[in-house]
Amino acid sequence: MAGLLAWTAADGPALTGVMHTAGVVDDGVLAGMTPERLATVLAPKAGGAAHLDELTAGLDLSAFVLFSSATAVFGGGGQGNYAAANAYLDALAEQRRARGLAATSVEWGVWAGGGMAEADGEVRRRVGRGPLRAMDPRPR
Numbered sequence: 001m002a003g004l005l006a007w008t009a010a011d012g013p014a015l016t017g018v019m020h021t022a023g024v025v026d027d028g029v030l031a032g033m034t035p036e037r038l039a040t041v042l043a044p045k046a047g048g049a050a051h052l053d054e055l056t057a058g059l060d061l062s063a064f065v066l067f068s069s070a071t072a073v074f075g076g077g078g079q080g081n082y083a084a085a086n087a088y089l090d091a092l093a094e095q096r097r098a099r100g101l102a103a104t105s106v107e108w109g110v111w112a113g114g115g116m117a118e119a120d121g122e123v124r125r126r127v128g129r130g131p132l133r134a135m136d137p138r139p140r
């Protein structure tokens, strides 16, 4: 990422915004949660976003958008690690704004039509049992 930013600064198009969408799930009940499973989920979310924040701190970005989740506020069955990773994104957005930098953290609910909530059968079944319906991505 540092190399890519160095290239845009030298020869590439000017970077005006960042969209951070990386994420993985590794769901499990608390008793089965391990430091490794926490790290697996924190790395692309909290780690990736922190890295982007650090590397772009000197740029005049008009947008720095983080794909967080409603689990950051409501929690989610078996998603202690995922909830923590998303809460980090929300806090990072607050902290960036306090520094006068652009930041938006979008706490998405579940969406339909593909993505991590549909890719995994277990996650799909658990979400299906919950109160939130998956959002239809097709325009109405």
Ligand SMILES: NC(=O)c1ccc[n+]([C@@H]2O[C@H](COP(=O)([O-])OP(=O)(O)OC[C@H]3O[C@@H](n4cnc5c(N)ncnc54)[C@H](OP(=O)(O)O)[C@@H]3O)[C@@H](O)[C@H]2O)c1
Pocket: 020, 021, 022, 023, 024, 043, 044, 048, 067, 068, 069, 070, 107, 108, 109, 110, 111, 112, 114, 115, 116, 117, 118
């Ligand atoms: N789907 C939903 O209902 C939902 C709801 C709320 C929030 N979100 C959030 O929205 C974002 C996108 O979700 P999605 O459903 O589109 O998931 P997705 O289809 O599984 O896409 C996640 C992306 O993250 C990338 N990624 C994973 N680990 C990475 C790493 N260490 N470094 C760089 N990239 C990495 C994956 O790349 P590879 O394909 O190369 O592995 C993949 O392209 C995620 O942050 C997710 O938490 C999704």
